[in-house]
Amino acid sequence: MKVKRWMTAPPITTHPYMPIHLAYRRMIENDVRRLPVVDDDEHLVGILTDRDARSALSPQDLGRISGEVHDTDDSLCVKDAMSRTVFVVAPNDTIRDAVQIMHDRKISGMPVVDHKRCVGVITIQDMLEVLLTAMDHHRNEVTDEICQNTLGHRVRSTEQRQ
Numbered sequence: 001m002k003v004k005r006w007m008t009a010p011p012i013t014t015h016p017y018m019p020i021h022l023a024y025r026r027m028i029e030n031d032v033r034r035l036p037v038v039d040d041d042e043h044l045v046g047i048l049t050d051r052d053a054r055s056a057l058s059p060q061d062l063g064r065i066s067g068e069v070h071d072t073d074d075s076l077c078v079k080d081a082m083s084r085t086v087f088v089v090a091p092n093d094t095i096r097d098a099v100q101i102m103h104d105r106k107i108s109g110m111p112v113v114d115h116k117r118c119v120g121v122i123t124i125q126d127m128l129e130v131l132l133t134a135m136d137h138h139r140n141e142v143t144d145e146i147c148q149n150t151l152g153h154r155v156r157s158t159e160q161r162q
Helices: 020-030 050-056 059-066 095-105 124-161
Strands: 034-038 044-049 109-114 117-123
Touching: 020 034, 020 050, 034 117, 044 050, 044 109, 095 109, 095 124, 117 124
Parallel strands: none
Antiparallel strands: 034 044, 109 117
C-alpha cells in the first residue's frame, strides 16, 4: 500500500512569514495539529505543530485567536517557532515506511513530499484508517469462511438425511 492512497491532499499549509497566531487559528479552523511550512514555490521549509505554536503564543496572542483582542502584533512569525528538521515520506513510499518513521522518531504525522513540493500529509489517524480497513477486510473474510463452512455443513447434513 502506498502513502498516496491514504494521505490527506492537498495539504493545509502556511508560509514562514505568516504571523504565528494566524497560523494557529488556521490549525484550529481546519482541525489539524500540524502545518507544513512552504515557500512561494510550495517547497517544504519546515513544520509548525500545535505544540510549537502554543509554546510561542502569549496570552494576548491567544486572545487574538479567539477574536477578543483587535490590536495585533504580527512580529512573531511562523519561521520563529517552526521546526526546520522535518521527517518526510514520498507519495510512492509504502505505508510500512511511513509507520516505521513515525514509530522511530516518535512523531504523529509528517508531510508527503514529491520533488521538494509538499503534496500531502500523512498522520497516525490515517494509519488507524488503514488498520481499521484491514481489520474489516480480514473480519469479512473470516465471517465469509465461517458462514460457508456452517452452511455447507447444514446442506450436507440435510442431504444425508434424505
